[in-house]
Amino acid sequence: MNIFEEYQKKITFLISKNQKLLELKELSFKGVVVEIPPLEFNFDLSCNICLILGKLNKINPKNLANKIRDLLIRNITDFDEIKVAGPGFLNLKLSNESLIKNINQILNHKKHYGKKDSNNNYNIEFVSANPTGPMHVGHCRGAIYGDVLANLLKFNGNKVTKEYYINDYGVQILKFVESVFLRIREIKYNEKFIPSEDLYPGDYIIDIAKMIIDTKKNETFDSFEKSFEVLKQESLEYSMKLIKSDLKKLGIEHDNFFSETDLVNNKLVEKAVSQLKKDNYVEEGYLEPPKGGSDKDWKKTKRLIFKSTLFGDDTDRALQKNDGNWTYFANDVAYHMDKVQRNYQNLINVLGADHTGYIKRITAAVGALSKKKVKLNCKVCQLVKLYRNGKPFKMSKRAGDFISAKDLLNEVNKDSIRFMMLNRSNDVELDFDFDKVMEKSKDNPVFYVQYSFARISSLLRTLNKDLDDNLSLELKNFKLNKDENIILRKIFEWPRIIETASSKYEPHRIPFYLYDLATLFHAYWSKGNRDPNYRFVVDKKIKNLTTFAIIILIGIVIQRGMEILGVSLPTRM
RNA sequence: GCGCCCUUAGCUCAGUUGGAUAGAGCAUCGGUUUUCUAAACCGAGGGUCGUAGGUUCGAAUCCUUCAGGGCGCGCCA
Structure with missing residues (x-):
């Protein structure tokens, strides 16, 4: 409705x-x-x-x-x-009659009020952090954005698969496993770990090494080549466990994890390339040297090229490297072929700002693979800038000096992180202040919205009523004052907020709306402090059924909104 | 050099996909509690919507120019 x-x-x-x-x-x-x-x-x-x-x-x-x-x-x-x-x-x-009709409809719809009926099949790929280490703060924004987008689309009746692409293949995995190996040698045989540019220096590598030594007591770890497979498996499992645990603490669970290694083993790349070849979107050829930045490794050699310019890209893209191996992009093309074959009408990729340059080519690939039938929508989340007490703190690229998701979760609760990460449009940078988000005041929108609901809950307790109780208004007891009329207009706006937020993939509209609604409620509530005529309750009984209905409407909408955001709503604060 | 994003009040940002007198929060100043939760509320000041053009009844919103800031550019992943 x-x-x-x-x-x-x-x-x-x-x-x-x-x-x-x-x-x-x-x-x-x-x-x-x-x-x-x-x-x-x-x-x-x-x-x-x-x-x-x-x-x-x-x-x-x-x-x-x-x-x-x-x-x-x-x-x-x-x-x-x-x-x-x-x-x-x-x-x-x-007219009063039509107001009542509309109010009663909402009271009837309850949890479904605002729903925009739709029945599509979505795949949202998000987070996809490399399994070479723990999640950092930057990943959290995209993670929450993707999760809430999924909630939003589900609320409207769509089917949504939340997917994580595990980049467990290639050179960086080799270096990661090598780092674990060297740490094991360090612990077991006292061979000093010498950091280098290729290796991963973080302390978590030591944790992984210790864990592997512990579980593989008979293993001697003489040769990297011999131990590689088992080390790889154990290390990746450990990393993914860490990542999943952080995600869970943020309230996020993916439906499907797609492994790049599996994709390679199942020869999906060859299949994708041959399909594209058949359609003449792939051919052997030469590319021009890259403009701008100089690339000392660049060589003009014949290789397979995807003609992505046919689908709006700026230049055609290589599917093979110098040595004939597939590029990262080639694997990703294969991955997206798989998504297309799984019959989703809509694909969404949530990316970090540093991957903007990748959008055109992968969108082109989906266009080619699906003959333009499937639309891939890439949404970019801009950077998160961290502050402490109003002062920025920089993360240098130096070893280990970054804030992990775990560090964040140790200090800030899930609700505040989720709300604040969404309290900005995804395409502007976001300032995140560790101290401010924990404040219990109006400065902190999370608490402000939660508090409004706590007040409503308090009122319901006094009246011994429940948000889900059946209620309907009649003309004879209908009396709407000015404040209530303003609130009601805001309530009428809710379906439109849902509609725009989901059609434009802009979940940030929800926290902004909820804040506005909470403001109207707090203002109205406070009127009773100054003017007894504005108090809702007299002798533990509701004074006016219309007022009560309006408050119920606020409660219904705030509850729904926060549920979509994945933020909890305490009934007491 | 090229691509994407951004530029709105002193600061941080919204602005319903072209509408009416451009809105919040913070900060500043001034008020409100024997009370259904003051973790709150009320009031005041503060604007050339980066610049210059264009499209039309009408532009913060669409097109073009220029300026400033961010991210990125591969046969890395």
């Missing part, structure tokens, strides 16, 4: 039926919206239809507005007052 759509349909239907009467030669409702007018006008709804039709028919929108106004008054009983305003807006005030 969506009040804006409902009235938009009513209005456009009525107008198309009366096209002749209105002397409209042209009729198109593209761009027509019903929305909430600015607060100071004090109307429930506003419609721009006269501006659109006026332009289309080259007539004065205000004159048209007056005609349409009469038409609406005569035919639609839902409106108490209709006013033509500004350049030709129709401002509409709902």
Whole structure:
């Protein structure tokens, strides 16, 4: 249910039926919206239809507005007052009957209020942090973004697979395992570990080494080559365990983990390449040397090339390296072929800012693999800048000097991390202050929203009522004051927030909305402190059923919103 | 050199995909608690929406120019 759509349909239907009467030669409702007018006008709804039709028919929108106004008054009983305003807006005030009808509908829908019915099959790939070490703070933003996007799409009835691509293949894994091996030698045979640029220096490598020594007591670790397979398996397992445990603490669980090694072993790359060859999207050839940065290893040799320029990329891309091995990109193409074959209508990849340059080529690949049937949408999360007490602290690239997700989780609770990481559009940088997010005050939006719900819960306790209790309003006990009317308009907005957030993949709209709603509630609640007439409860009983219904509506929406965000809602604080 | 993102109040940012007098929070200043949770509320000041053009009834929003900041550029992963 969506009040804006409902009235938009009513209005456009009525107008198309009366096209002749209105002397409209042209009729198109593209761009027509019903929305909430600015607060100071004090109307429930506003419609721009006269501006659109006026332009289309080259007539004065205000004159048209007056005609349409009469038409609406005569035919639609839902409106108490209709006013033509500004350049030709129709401002509409709902009658008590229609307000009640809409309120009761929400009270009926309860948990489903705001849902935008949809039935697609989505695959969201996110996090996909390299299994060569623990997750760091930067990964958290994308992780939460992806998870909430999944919640949002599921709320609307879609099927969503949350997927993690494990890059457990290639040179960096070799170096990672080698580092573990050398640490084992260090512990077992006292051979000093000498850090170098290729090796992983972090302390967690020592932990892995210790763990392996512990579980493989008979192993001598004489030769790296001989121990490689077992070391690789153990080390990766350990890393992934760490990553999964951090994710779990953040409230995130993936449905599917896809291994790059499996993909290589199953010859998916060869399959993908031969498919693309058949369609003439891959051929042998030469590439131009890269522009800008100099690449000392670059060689002009014949190799397989994906013609990604056919699908909007800036340049064609190599699928093979100098030595004839597949590139990282080639493996990723194969991975995406697999996703396409699993019959998703929509693929979403959540990437960090440092992977922006990769988007065009992989989008091109999905286009080629699916004959443009499947759309890959890459969403980029910009950097997270860390602060402590308002002061930035830098993470240098030097050994071990980075903040891990674990460090973050040790200091800050899951709820604050999730809310704050989403309290910004994904394509702007985000300042994250370790101290501020733990404040228990209005400065901290998480607490502010949670607190509003705690207050509602407190009220329900006093009244011995529950959010899920059945409730419906009737005309005879309906009395809406100004504050409640404003709150109700905000409540009506909820389905639209869900719709935009999910269609544009912009979950940040939810925390902003919830904050606004909580503000309205706190303001209204506080009125009772100054003016006893505004108190909700007298002698442990609710004074006015309409007021109670409004508060229930707030509770329903805040609960739903926080559930989508994956943030808990204590009933007492 | 090229691509993507950003530029809105002193600071940090929203802005419903072209609408009405551009909105929040922080900071500043001034108020409110024998009370359903003051972990809260109320009020005040603060703007050339980076620049210059264009599109139209109408632009923070769309197009172009330029400037500033961030991320990236491979036959790395």
